[in-house]
Amino acid sequence: MRKVIKGNGAVAHGVRLARAQVISAYPITPQTSIIEELASMVAEGELDARFIKVESEHSAMAGCIAASSAGARAFTATSAQGLALMHELIHWAAGARLPIVLANVNRAMAPGWSIWTDQNDSLSQRDTGWMQVYCESSQEVVDSVIQAFKVSERVLLPTIVVLDAFFLSHTYEDVEIPEQELVDGFLPPLELPQKLDLEHPAALGNLVFPDRYMEFRRKMELAQQHALGVWEEVGREWGELTGRPYGLLEEYRTDGAELVLVCAATAASTARVVVDRMRDAGIPVGLVRLRVFRPFPADAFRAVLGGRRKVLVLDRNCSFGHHGIFHQEIKSALFELPAAEQPEIRGVIAGLGGRDITPEDIEDMLTRAWEGRLEEATTWWDVLPAEDPVRAASVRS
Amino acid sequence: MSPDVNKLTVKDYKTDLKPVWCPGCGDYGVLNALYRAMAELQLEPWNTVVLSGIGCSSRLPGYVATYGFNSIHGRALALATGVKTARPELHVIAVGGDGDGMAIGGNHFMHSCRRNLDVTYILMDNEIYGLTKGQTAPTTPTGDKTKSSYYGNPEPAVDPVELAISVGATWVARGYSGDMKTLTKLITQAIEHKGFAFLNVISPCVTFRGDHQFKEIKEKLRYLPEDHDATDRTAALRYVREKDVVTTGVLYRVEEPTLGDRLEHIRMVAQGDGEPPTTQEIINHFMPLS
Numbered sequence: 233m234r235k236v237i238k239g240n241g242a243v244a245h246g247v248r249l250a251r252a253q254v255i256s257a258y259p260i261t262p263q264t265s266i267i268e269e270l271a272s273m274v275a276e277g278e279l280d281a282r283f284i285k286v287e288s289e290h291s292a293m294a295g296c297i298a299a300s301s302a303g304a305r306a307f308t309a310t311s312a313q314g315l316a317l318m319h320e321l322i323h324w325a326a327g328a329r330l331p332i333v334l335a336n337v338n339r340a341m342a343p344g345w346s347i348w349t350d351q352n353d354s355l356s357q358r359d360t361g362w363m364q365v366y367c368e369s370s371q372e373v374v375d376s377v378i379q380a381f382k383v384s385e386r387v388l389l390p391t392i393v394v395l396d397a398f399f400l401s402h403t404y405e406d407v408e409i410p411e412q413e414l415v416d417g418f419l420p421p422l423e424l425p426q427k428l429d430l431e432h433p434a435a436l437g438n439l440v441f442p443d444r445y446m447e448f449r450r451k452m453e454l455a456q457q458h459a460l461g462v463w464e465e466v467g468r469e470w471g472e473l474t475g476r477p478y479g480l481l482e483e484y485r486t487d488g489a490e491l492v493l494v495c496a497a498t499a500a501s502t503a504r505v506v507v508d509r510m511r512d513a514g515i516p517v518g519l520v521r522l523r524v525f526r527p528f529p530a531d532a533f534r535a536v537l538g539g540r541r542k543v544l545v546l547d548r549n550c551s552f553g554h555h556g557i558f559h560q561e562i563k564s565a566l567f568e569l570p571a572a573e574q575p576e577i578r579g580v581i582a583g584l585g586g587r588d589i590t591p592e593d594i595e596d597m598l599t600r601a602w603e604g605r606l607e608e609a610t611t612w613w614d615v616l617p618a619e620d621p622v623r624a625a626s627v628r629s
Numbered sequence: 630m631s632p633d634v635n636k637l638t639v640k641d642y643k644t645d646l647k648p649v650w651c652p653g654c655g656d657y658g659v660l661n662a663l664y665r666a667m668a669e670l671q672l673e674p675w676n677t678v679v680l681s682g683i684g685c686s687s688r689l690p691g692y693v694a695t696y697g698f699n700s701i702h703g704r705a706l707a708l709a710t711g712v713k714t715a716r717p718e719l720h721v722i723a724v725g726g727d728g729d730g731m732a733i734g735g736n737h738f739m740h741s742c743r744r745n746l747d748v749t750y751i752l753m754d755n756e757i758y759g760l761t762k763g764q765t766a767p768t769t770p771t772g773d774k775t776k777s778s779y780y781g782n783p784e785p786a787v788d789p790v791e792l793a794i795s796v797g798a799t800w801v802a803r804g805y806s807g808d809m810k811t812l813t814k815l816i817t818q819a820i821e822h823k824g825f826a827f828l829n830v831i832s833p834c835v836t837f838r839g840d841h842q843f844k845e846i847k848e849k850l851r852y853l854p855e856d857h858d859a860t861d862r863t864a865a866l867r868y869v870r871e872k873d874v875v876t877t878g879v880l881y882r883v884e885e886p887t888l889g890d891r892l893e894h895i896r897m898v899a900q901g902d903g904e905p906p907t908t909q910e911i912i913n914h915f916m917p918l919s
Binding site: 258259267272275276283285313342345 | 702780
């Protein structure tokens with residue numbers, strides 16, 4: 233069924249079709265309309281689930297952990313400060329190998345207070361053991377939420393499905409909402425190998441001594457590596473059912489491209505237009521959109537970027553002290569290529585705190601990269617000069 | 630006689646920022662009463678800090694020309710504890726809403742009361758999450774329909790006043806944002822009180838709770854009887870969880886040592902009358918007896 237809905241609505245439909253059984257959540261802009269719509273679906277009987285509105289995000293994730301430990305399909309949604317407050321339990325959910333799905337609407341961290349998009353909130357959860365998938369459109373959101381449950385339940389790791397604040401969360405788009413029967417065939421009811429069970433009592437969360445702890449962590453790492461293939465397989469299967477296949481990353485006009493732009497989320501839609509424009513002008517540029525960020529598709533990046541002349545990575549985030557995060561990770565992956573196949577890499581940090589990334593911005597950065605005019609390894613785009621590095625925080629007019 | 634040029638007026642406490650609350654929001658009443666109380670007390674803006682967490686009402690520090698801190702959701706009192714402990718001579722006023730103070734920040738409320746932290750805490754209670762556009766809060770009455778409870782709120786509500794009295798606040802009052810005269814008096818007394826002063830202000834949300842609220846509350850409003858003994862905890866507890874009336878006034882007021890007093894006392898005891906101990910004396914003190 234086709235419907236014109238916003239990104240947040242697409243999350244809610246995905247959760248409904250996945251037949252989530254427990255939704256435990258706390259409101260925060262710009263995520264709130266996700267849980268409002270789910271509360272409405274539960275109240276109207278469209279979704280047979282328990283909806284719990286708790287007193288903080290910390291409790292929201294605790295609720296999901298408890299529900300998932302008891303064998304229920306659990307979901308929550310949050311943004312920025314809310315995700316940060318969950319951090320302790322984010323580690324717990326992954327360490328306990330619970331297949332929870334969380335939708336995070338990318339929002340910049342305070343201070344200064346911002347409700348607009350950037351990726352530092354979700355990327356700060358990079359090392360927790362959660363999988364992360366970055367969406368470009370509302371269609372991809374609804375499809376990815378359903379896939380996330382399937383992959384999570386196969387590999388027993390939780391997933392964060394990420395969408396940009398406002399550019400995606402509050403933008404209305406034409407979306408094909410899958411039929412329930414189709415999703416039921418794709419995503420069977422959850423059967424956890426271990427769960428709280430009155431017939432077989434067991435204690436969870438015990439102390440683990442140094443002779444065993446590392447083995448648990450090694451298993452998480454193996455599960456992440458295994459998940460790469462599962463995301464590919466599940467994305468392919470979804471394509472066979474719906475005509476909309478998904479991969480770990482997405483290539484656009486990379487044939488013969490000597491300069492490849494890498495970016496994630498809605499900036500990719502803008503970049504596509506620019507790539508077309510520059511190709512028409514005879515400049516051999518292409519685009520790779522990063523979709524699955526954890527597990528990191530290093531092999532896929534080596535395959536698509538190896539042997540190119542130049543790569544430009546657009547980060548809507550910053551690992552303060554060491555470049556944009558996608559930039560770091562891609563550079564690290566490409567280091568394993570033979571020297572002759574290693575492209576020249578430049579990074580651009582743009583669009584933090586919801587600042588617009590326009591087609592003109594992307595065309596300008598690609599032109600500068602192509603002409604070798606990005607001198608620094610990383611360039612901060614469209615930003616006021618900060619002459620004094622220490623006092624730069626107070627920009628006075 | 631010319632007016633005293635050194636006297637601070639309401640105008641001196643206002644900033645250039647225009648409040649962005651909805652027309653008719655109860656929080657305007659609280660802000661105006663706060664301006665008046667500050668002017669009445671001649672509170673020095675340079676010795677005053679107004680702190681908040683997150684929510685509609687937590688925008689308030691931006692509208693007051695003192696030091697201000699619009700902090701993390703639920704943490705106004707945690708920050709107030711830090712400010713007051715580091716700079717006990719400052720007037721510290723924490724403000725916020727019922728979602729901020731009773732839900733995500735509920736734990737800090739209990740411990741600030743219990744410690745008798747010498748700050749003023751003004752809770753603008755609208756019985757809803759306003760900033761995120763209308764979900765149930767811990768003060769939302771059972772059965773009310775909100776955007777997170779389409780068939781009615783399944784949870785019993787908390788009365789912040791009852792909670793404050795139960796866990797050790799030394800000054801507890803209830804006010805109403807539509808009664809400017811009483812509210813100004815209550816805020817003045819709250820700031821003057823030495824110890825944790827908790828003022829719960831019924832501050833209707835016309836957007837998500839409906840503008841009939843002002844009329845309904847006005848009909849229910851009554852003042853504490855003249856003979857109410859505010860030092861009697863049992864008497865104070867008669868005015869909590871009210872259904873058909875809203876009683877405003879100072880329900881409970883006692884004098885107890887504050888957190889700062891107790892910390893200072895410990896410091897004096899530890900230090901004694903003489904010189905502070907040397908490092909070697911401290912090591913000797915903790916060395917196990919051989």
